[in-house]
Amino acid sequence: MTSEIAPHLLAWYDRHHRSLPWRVTPADRAAGVVNDPYAVWLSEIMLQQTTVKAVRPYYERFLERWPTVTELASAEDEDVMRLWAGLGYYSRARNLIACARTVAGDHGGRFPETAEGLSKLPGIGPYTAAAIAAIAFDESVAVVDGNVERVFTRLYAIDTPLPKAKTEIKARVSEALPKTRAGDFAQALMDLGATICTPRSPACAICPLLEDCEAGGAGNPEAFPVKPPKKAKPVRVGAAFVAQRPDGAVLLVRRPDKGLLGGMRVVPTTGWTARQDGATGTEAAPFPANWEEKGQVIHVFTHFELRLSVFHALVTSEDKSADAFDTAMDARWSDAADLAGEALPSVMKKALTAALPDALRPRKPGRD
Template sequence: MRYSADAQDLLAWYDRHARVMPWRVSPTDRAAGIRPDPYAVWLSEVMLQQTTVAAVRDYFRRFTARWPGIRDLAAAEDAEVMGEWAGLGYYARARNLLKCARVVANDLNGRFPDTYDGLLALPGIGPYTAAAISSIAFDRAETVLDGNVERVMARLHDIHDPLPGSKPLLKEKAAALTPSVRPGDYAQAVMDLGATICTPKSPACGICPWRDPCAARAEGTAADLPRKMPKKAKPTRYGIVYLGRRADGAWLMERRPDKGLLGGMLGWPGTDWGEHVADTPPCPANWQDLGTEVRHTFTHFHLILTVKVADLPLGQSAGNGFFVEKTDFRPSDLPTVMRKAFDLARTA
């Protein structure tokens, strides 16, 4: 039974300082025999991919209030789930969320696999998420390696090889520390350590439970780690969105294709995004340029959108889009970039 002194020190720290999260079972409750809900662990881990805890909390609460179990989510309408996800970003996660929920509900009798390999076979679950769920929900001794853990391992072992090339070495170091006793608590503990003590800037080394064995602290290099390869400059793309409102208050809208950026999300008709843009409105109308721009940054590029608005007659054809009645339109269902355009048009 592997249970190193370092793991013991970290777990003792976690027992006192564990963050309180709506999806987490506290170490005290786990010790009393209360087990995590795999549905809650899975949902939170998918939401937390490339997203902060602060941003996820309210989304998690809304999702679990509306769809308290995996069968509830599996039975939900796609548009309702995509609308509830709006603003959280990385919308492929929401599409995969529904695919995974339906596989678990329909093919696995509503029960998540309790092993890394079984979880990895599900839609939208990659190596990190499979390790996190199997560890946190099922107490499997899997190695969890997110950005926080990478930073902790790089500093603990004073590893100067830059990311992403150093990932295999960092995972090897993390695996050597992962205990077979309380692996779920340990996984959350090492992530908490990176999020609250071993932070990217100004790490609080003086109060760290691993300050003594930390090689980077001894060498005075902690603040410089982990090293990363220089990022390439992001290109800028351009586009036009058209906000047309019918005389009865209905909005002309479209739903983006399932594949691609903002896939499956509600939005405004618009041009393709690229270096050069042709003005191609969705229907004939007196389209007026607001004279202002929407600026938004995605993972791989910056986007600048020109916003054009028009009043449309009652008999206007929707073309390739559709009209959303005034009473059914919810700006909160829009992804952030589309909501920015709406906010500009509303205040113009």
């Protein structure tokens, strides 16, 4: 029998859609307002594994600073990393730059209009390609993200563990696709997942798809989706060294493009290997100075917990060694007043604050 999912869902979406800065409302769309593919792309990249609440201010700042993909393509890499700082998953920012330059350079400043074309661009995988194609170009494609996985495993009580269940989920979404309003359908599914069909305590009583839903009918929606067990999170140990000049400037280096915190600014650190012992003291300092331990920072990454011992030293003119810290790691002194605006990941903001409580205040920190 014909699925009633799309009509039920779209009727609900017309009344209850969320208002989001990157979104054209159903009413606007009906009035002929079109989505800006650049805005859709930017929001989709930022929203990967990231909450709407966290994304909103970043999205606004990016769009104001770089209103078009061509302007973003011309941006300095480090300026992009600065504005991305704190949002996490920094390879997204590096891929954002690469993608903008490809679109500007190879596609005349226009995004490809199909999921297939979009998926060839850096940072755009199966989900994002489908989402942009549906939302910006109204291509009729299945847009499957974590929300959609949750909604559909519940609708059909799919108990195959993720990610193996993805094939069946995608097939079910495809057969539920409406003939029109592909973008609204995708966004409606995500809104439903975010506001009604939530991971815990879903609001089945007010769900527009309750009569279509197997798990909802059975009263066990929280049994879905089935996920594989998680692995234990190892602890890693290291040290961070905050070198400061008498004028307050702090020595920063740049992380390599690939890997953890790639392309971001940090103070000199030891490696963060899996070892539990060893170089967490001044013997691992980047150069000799009057290092003093100021505290410890614990920061939890996706796949390990980091315990960082934070050292501080006032570097005088006699400490030539600090200047010898050369361009291989792109080292430079950051003025005290500039520090808060640097491309510092959150873990490094914690470390700096541990050494210098006022270091990241917008105004110049306290004199020495």
